[in-house]
Amino acid sequence: MSFFDEISKVDVDSFRALVDSRTDRDVDRALARCGQRMELPDFAALISEPARVHYLKEMATLSMQLTRRRFGRAVNMYLPLYLSNLCTNRCAYCGFSSANKFRRTVLTLDEVRDECEAIKAMGYENILLVSGESERRAGMPYFREVMPLVKRYAAYLQVEVQPLSAEDYAELKGLGLDAVCVYQETYHPGCYRENHLSGRKADMRWRMETPDRAGQAGLDKVGLAALLGLYDPRVDLMALAAHVLYMRDHYPKVRLAISFPRLRPAAGAYEPRYPVGDAKLVQVITAWRIFDNELDLTISTREGAEFRDLIIPLGVTGVSAGSSTEPGGYAHHGENLEQWAVNDSRGVDEVCAALRLNGLDPVFHDASTTYFRAV
Amino acid sequence: MDNLVLAGVELPSRLILGTGKYASGEQLKQAVAASGAAVVTMAIKRVDTEGHRDDIVGPLRELGVRLMPNTSGARDAREAVFAARLSREALGTDWIKVEVHPGQKYLLPDPIATYEASRELVRDGFKVFAYCGADPELCRALEEVGVAAVMPLGSPIGSARGLETRGMLSIIIEQSHVPVVVDAGIGAPSEAAAALEMGAAALMVNTAVAAAGDPVAMARAFCLAAEAGRTAYEAGLASRAATARATSPMERFLEEAMK
Numbered sequence: 001m002s003f004f005d006e007i008s009k010v011d012v013d014s015f016r017a018l019v020d021s022r023t024d025r026d027v028d029r030a031l032a033r034c035g036q037r038m039e040l041p042d043f044a045a046l047i048s049e050p051a052r053v054h055y056l057k058e059m060a061t062l063s064m065q066l067t068r069r070r071f072g073r074a075v076n077m078y079l080p081l082y083l084s085n086l087c088t089n090r091c092a093y094c095g096f097s098s099a100n101k102f103r104r105t106v107l108t109l110d111e112v113r114d115e116c117e118a119i120k121a122m123g124y125e126n127i128l129l130v131s132g133e134s135e136r137r138a139g140m141p142y143f144r145e146v147m148p149l150v151k152r153y154a155a156y157l158q159v160e161v162q163p164l165s166a167e168d169y170a171e172l173k174g175l176g177l178d179a180v181c182v183y184q185e186t187y188h189p190g191c192y193r194e195n196h197l198s199g200r201k202a203d204m205r206w207r208m209e210t211p212d213r214a215g216q217a218g219l220d221k222v223g224l225a226a227l228l229g230l231y232d233p234r235v236d237l238m239a240l241a242a243h244v245l246y247m248r249d250h251y252p253k254v255r256l257a258i259s260f261p262r263l264r265p266a267a268g269a270y271e272p273r274y275p276v277g278d279a280k281l282v283q284v285i286t287a288w289r290i291f292d293n294e295l296d297l298t299i300s301t302r303e304g305a306e307f308r309d310l311i312i313p314l315g316v317t318g319v320s321a322g323s324s325t326e327p328g329g330y331a332h333h334g335e336n337l338e339q340w341a342v343n344d345s346r347g348v349d350e351v352c353a354a355l356r357l358n359g360l361d362p363v364f365h366d367a368s369t370t371y372f373r374a375v
Numbered sequence: 376m377d378n379l380v381l382a383g384v385e386l387p388s389r390l391i392l393g394t395g396k397y398a399s400g401e402q403l404k405q406a407v408a409a410s411g412a413a414v415v416t417m418a419i420k421r422v423d424t425e426g427h428r429d430d431i432v433g434p435l436r437e438l439g440v441r442l443m444p445n446t447s448g449a450r451d452a453r454e455a456v457f458a459a460r461l462s463r464e465a466l467g468t469d470w471i472k473v474e475v476h477p478g479q480k481y482l483l484p485d486p487i488a489t490y491e492a493s494r495e496l497v498r499d500g501f502k503v504f505a506y507c508g509a510d511p512e513l514c515r516a517l518e519e520v521g522v523a524a525v526m527p528l529g530s531p532i533g534s535a536r537g538l539e540t541r542g543m544l545s546i547i548i549e550q551s552h553v554p555v556v557v558d559a560g561i562g563a564p565s566e567a568a569a570a571l572e573m574g575a576a577a578l579m580v581n582t583a584v585a586a587a588g589d590p591v592a593m594a595r596a597f598c599l600a601a602e603a604g605r606t607a608y609e610a611g612l613a614s615r616a617a618t619a620r621a622t623s624p625m626e627r628f629l630e631e632a633m634k
Contacts, residue, residue, distance in 0.1 A: 073397065
């Protein structure tokens with residue numbers, strides 16, 4: 001039974017009441033269970049209001065200690081490479097939505113190579129390939145060409161592209177793929193329907209079963225997230241925690257990463273119905289670390305510099321810096337539309353300096369899977 | 376104090392230091408020097424064979440310590456054997472710490488894969504140091520295939536829970552004809568001393584030093600503890616805890632956030 005089948009058996013809105021009914025005693029109990037397997041009521045306690053009001057400092061300290069103990073001072077540096085802004089999906093919140101009229105592009109192999117050279121010059125070896133969803137022009141035939149080229153530059157290669165079949169993931173693994181990021185955006189069926197108006201992404205089951213397929217293909221890591229701001233965060237975070245438990249049970253060899261992208265209120269942009277403030281986000285990050293000590297927690301340049309410097313020492317293990325969300329943005333900046341605005345526009349060296357000031361060690365080289373691939 | 380002998384090599388310290396989780400290469404170098412360790416272990420996956428920006432091998436070679444690369448990250452015997460061969464080529468040493476932990480939550484060593492990889496690597500001429508569970512029969516089997524030392528764990532790696540397997544460790548030490556290196560889980564110098572008092576030949580520490588408030592000072596503390604523990608063992612006994620604190624801007628933010 002897939003995770004979609006499991007979560008479909010419950011009314012996810014009922015998570016709200018579970019979170020709201022948590023008391024100080026529940027938070028105490030959850031914190032005392034730290035290091036053992038935690039269950040959903042524990043996570044509910046960690047993201048509850050009593051936890052924020054009475055335990056946030058304790059949670060922050062615990063989260064830092066757990067992170068240093070498990071990951072040391074290392075922070076893995078990765079960079080997104082936008083391949084294409086072509087997209088057949090119409091998603092209410094996204095800059096690449098097919099409803100938006102702008103010049104669309106798919107990078108040619110020469111352009112991809114230019115990007116890789118520029119990325120190499122920045123020092124990165126952990127590359128996240130990103131594209132909109134276009135089976136026709138950025139589907140498997142395209143990935144078959146792009147993947148071996150990029151792998152020459154990437155010790156660790158991740159994709160955040162349209163969901164693929166288990167067979168396709170297995171094939172891409174053979175071409176050097178290490179990890180898949182696939183964000184569910186929201187686990188609430190009604191909200192999902194309202195925001196994903198057309199295109200293949202409107203098929204909620206196909207998307208939610210992607211981590212299953214990546215696990216079946218034996219990929220090293222799967223990145224999960226809910227897009228904070230779309231729906232009640234109590235509901236989406238609880239469902240995401242259930243997804244984490246499910247993945248741990250069914251695919252114990254797969255590493256898991258969690259991100260916390262959030263929609264911010266902005267003039268002229270998509271207005272989030274459930275904005276998540278800084279204080280809440282800090283609580284959520286520490287809750288993840290305490291809930292599952294092994295999670296990779298990654299943060300993109302969607303967040304601003306000051307806030308990133310504040311939260312990274314708390315428990316974050318993966319950071320991007322100097323990012324462009326525009327196809328071709330590293331070698332030929334300013335020619336194409338970007339997916340979302342980068343809020344931390346510091347260069348990679350500046351971000352590394354800030355990390356070191358916090359006693360952290362930015363790590364660029366992790367060939368953890370490359371070495372074993374030739375077996 | 377007797378010298379430790381591993382794979383025919385006489386070593387002046389009974390402490391083996393891991394090299395992960397340090398704030399910088401410089402801090403690692405200082406910690407290794409302060410620990411007095413003569414052997415250090417590093418994940419082959421973190422060794423940059425092309426000498427780019429994260430090189431940790433260079434600083435270690437400058438210190439003159441012996442390298443014990445490990446196969447951390449391997450999920451089965453084949454991957455471990457592959458990593459070992461790669462490391463022999465890249466680092467020019469036939470020492471290899473076999474480390475296979477398929478489960479990503481507790482990172483416990485897989486006994487079957489560890490046994491299979493060790494057997495193959497010994498045949499291939501490696502000096503194998505087998506990281507394993509504190510299972511006396513497994514350690515006996517590893518000894519039979521010819522490993523240079525067994526490295527049973529005190530508790531899950533990085534857990535700082537100390538010598539949870541104490542009872543089994545004492546059986547292993549009693550039965551073993553190869554050096555027993557207690558690996559993983561040691562959180563404090565007192566636990567390191569306790570392991571050597573029991574008769575372990577050596578011990579391996581990483582997180583307890585690297586994640587300490589002052590890693591260099593903690594390395595020195597482990598150096599002293601190792602000496603104390605071994606000296607106590609040789610003298611014959613009469614009878615029978617990482618910190619992290621919020622910085623001040625964080626502190627202010629949290630206070631604000633709790634309102």
